[in-house]
Amino acid sequence: MTVAHVTFWSPGLVRFTVFYYFSTVEANGYFNDSRGKISLLHYPARHFLLDTKLHGPGNFTGGIPLKNVVGTKTSVFVGSFATDYTVLLKRDPEAVPMYQCTNSGQSRAMSLHTGEASATIASGVNVILNHEFMNTMTTMKFLSPDGRCYTFGERGNGYARGEGVGTAPGGPLETRALSNLFCGPDRPADDPLMIGSIKSNVGHMGGASVIGAVVKAILMLEQEVVLPNRNFKNPSPRIPFDEWKLKVVTKTEPWRREGPLRVSINSFGYGGSNAHAVLELPRTYLSSHGLGGNYKIAKQIVLPQTKAHVNENSPAPFADHGHLRLFIFNAFDETGGQRQAESLANHIRETSQVRRKGFLDDLVFTLNERRTDFIRKSTVIAGSSAELATSLSMPLKFSRSFKKPVLGFVFTGQGAQWCGMGKELLNTFPLFKNTIAKIGRYLHSIGAPFDEDDEITKDPKLSKVNTALYSQPMCSAIHIALIEVLNSWDIKPTSVTGHSSGEIASAYAIGALSMEDAMAAAYYRGVCSTKMQEKAEINGAMMAAGISEEAATPFLAGIKTGKAGVACVNSPSSVTISGDVSAIDELQKVLESKTCFRASILHIQLRTGNGVKFYSSVFGKEITADDLRPDFANLLGQVKFSESLRQLCLSTGGAKKRRQAKGGNVNFLVEIGPHSALAGPIKQILEADPKLKEAGIAYSSALERKSEATNTALDLAGKLVEAGHVLDFAAVNRAQGKAVVFSSTWDRVERFAHLFSSISITS
Structure with missing residues (x-):
């Protein structure tokens, strides 16, 4: 992948930097359409979005393989912000919509609410390929001259609406609305509403901004921690935090409170599409409604490992060495599969101090049962995280198969x-032990x-x-x-x-x-x-000899003591001879003296x-x-x-x-x-x-x-899996795990260097 880096000074003296990535994911034909063309590549945003989707856990949220999605009532909504690519190609934008910041989440909710779809995929994408759009935004003073988001702080100097962007007029308006809604007279002053913004962490992601906010909110709920706001030093004088009972979180801290844990998300599109979503932790929702059910138990991977931050309800780090498990690695191409293995090995090593019991069961369940089944496969056997990381650090051999073997x-x-x-x-598989016992x-x-x-x-x-x-x-x-x-x-x-x-x-x-x-x-x-x-x-004996049945016949005919004959034709060049002990002893001596092989005797x-x-x-x-x-x-x-x-x-x-x-x-x-x-x-x-x-x-x-x-x-x-056989992995590994999140990857092929070779940009 080639990267170019250009710095601009726009009207109004706003300095900003653009990184051009001169490639996208062709994945060796993975996204080719049925006509064999790469029409999807006409729009890099589309292709980067597909890349991201296929990188997800099991390729879709929750670890759902592609085969489980095909043919279902699953809706897809995508928020897109710009048409840079079509402008650069000097083409009509065609059907490239500008959905602004919030439409994907709003449309998704409606689709599920009306029953139009039983599941939905909501996405946002923003690929900046041209500086002109950002230059225009700067000229209109939408953006901060510092290129930083100072949400709720006195340094906020952009000019636009709120949703935590860090704008001068927008911040007070949004925070006042939040206070009016959530911080009435009955709310204790020592229990302020905690507020923050994803934009202080990653900036404004345009059409993908609402997705970033949802990701941050879900991470906070799953980990039961509150993530901090970056770049916040002094509060904005236009926001009376104490009076409005608001608090900007400035460091990662445990989320402890009685009752339900909820996060509210604001997302406002500049075209007028506004949305507000409330997310709640399943554990507190079920308990508050007197319901039972399954939900994910948080693995503490966010908080630093200090006494002040350790969840007292979390188990101690677990030495996970146990029975051997079979791990399956699927890849569309071998290079991508190797990178996936290396990435997972690094993840295992980096999280070794905060790993909990059940990690390997969750991991093997996700790899084997919640990943899309690609044509290239490799297998690894390991009984602990350390063994797995060691094996993944060495090159894996990926096999390719298109049909199930006949056994x-x-x-x-x-x-x-x-x-x-x-x-x-006997100790690993209860079925084996029970059969032997029976x-x-x-x-x-x-x-x-x-x-x-x-x-x-x-x-x-x-x-x-x-x-x-x-x-x-x-x-x-x-x-x-x-x-x-x-x-x-x-x-x-x-x-x-x-x-x-x-x-x-x-x-x-x-x-x-x-x-x-x-x-x-x-x-x-x-x-x-x-x-x-x-x-x-x-009173006999048996002898295995490395000769054919035909070659053995004259030797057998020459035996003088006792009788012997060919008992088994093992292969064209191997036989087993049985007979009287004396005959076998005599034949052994003859064969050893007249042939170049040694015969082995079995009583x-x-x-x-x-x-x-x-x-x-x-x-x-x-x-x-x-x-x-x-x-x-x-x-x-x-x-x-x-x-x-x-x-x-x-x-x-x-x-x-x-x-x-x-x-x-x-x-x-x-x-x-x-x-x-x-x-x-x-x-x-x-x-x-x-x-x-x-x-x-x-x-x-x-x-x-x-x-x-x-x-x-x-x-x-493992060899059967690599040959294309489909196993009952739950029985193989005895794992009743849960899907865990980590990225898959594949080879990236440069496709767009030609586009930028003729573009001249000056500052």
Whole structure:
């Protein structure tokens, strides 16, 4: 943005300075009209106004996203003061109205009162692009020669009407009217009417002046403080303050009084449009009328942090470190998104001493649920304000997506278990804890010798999670609890597949098994595996090897001690081999001596394994609930995971859905289980198939071994948001917050430098 600064001495020796901003907000096409033209940019005032509107909390007052406004009976009123731009372009002002200072607020009130609109947006805008208008005002002695507003003071030297402008004749007239209305004989002399003016703070904003007054009044009410008048030293001798029971506030002070807290606002248009508004604090209004209801609790951000100014009813500063939350940042363009993050980081640091309990809940609620949903998104996970500020100080990566991803769930088989898997979710999400508790009660009822919750949180040295009796049902319990949590977040699959025992969770996910049936299958599967080991009916072992099924065949044929075979085709270049212990030991030595990879040995676990489609790794294809087999086929048969996943990605959905995503309907795979054990095989499967490779299917896991479970689960949710998925954020963050105010921002593109390049101004 280019800024020019010119000083003028007008007739009457009034000195004033004009700042020309040679740009406006084009926002990379954000405000383009339907014809692809930038007609709105013909009037900078209009465009700056749109910029300001889109900067507001949630883009509109109260944190209302744009999607909630479209199609509603919402009226829009704008007060505009000048036609500088059209004059500079030497064009007819067309439909650029001069509504003066007060019309927007007056028209808004009428619109609501008559029922013409159920909501309204009132605005005022004043963009000074030409000095001639101000020069004329000065010549007519409307303006102070000092360029300052001395409202109610002896230095007031403008010449016009009142409304707190600081004019010589206007001040006494307005203050007398206020005294006659509010300060009758019954008003105690020690309870004077406090008066002030926004113009002493920011000057006369022309068409936006009434909006400034309303903003100041609302800020005073919300904070329950009285804001001072600037430039006031000695009172005007023409205003008998004591006699009229008036007081000009000269410093910020707490607003303490019995009864309702009210602010009255005067606004007088030079064309004759006059308005007066009375605003009241909702808390005092409701209590005085014997009513209940919700209202905003003031956060003390205005008063300095001193004993004299601290609201005794306000809680002490709060150490806000708590459970992790997922913060969503929406941006129309990446540059603007980065500035928004930096601005918020600065705000968090600057308000650290006056922060109150609930700040993070309010902030995450506003960011996630009260902001307009733009096409670029970035996510941040933080458990405290300090963590959030630190993350926002680093560059964010914004992703762009135009459609909701189609999800496929992949359930990890047994073998990925570890002591402590998912334990942080027990304390963070009540639904996870309640599901685990319900599963624990059921397992106890059918004779399980352990408590699910206790085993998850047990000391690793004492845990039996790696025994078949424990691991089988515990992995399935993690699967089911994660399904429930993700479902509450509105993360639901279109299709599912499971690796080995993960088929139990797949059957639960498609609704073919109840929780009790699924857990019974998992528990007795563990019992069966344990008994076979104890009776030595199958004294075996399993080995993961990084070779294809075809490459493994000759090695298996050459085994001399015992028997072994391919138990699972994990991917085109990865298999799991099971068999007698002696055969596995022999094969390991052969593979290590003749190949360039190392094989890892796992003691025998003999793993087998509503509208949502089920791709079975027993059959290597889609099956229905009726095809589910009640026997131990997924325990004894080969696991065809590679083919089942490939079919899931290629075959899901009808022809119309397949056209929506290259290479297949599913474009985001989510691994559900204790660890991302299938990340490698999934990558290999996708890379090996040209269609799947071209599709660019994304992958993420709900949990990671030895990683904080809440963080990994929220990271999954964040990746889905960045891919275009819409979540139930209240369930994700467990936040029942209120909308808070802070600005959004985006890239500004210079558009008007050409306009001023030919203008010559001399003083």
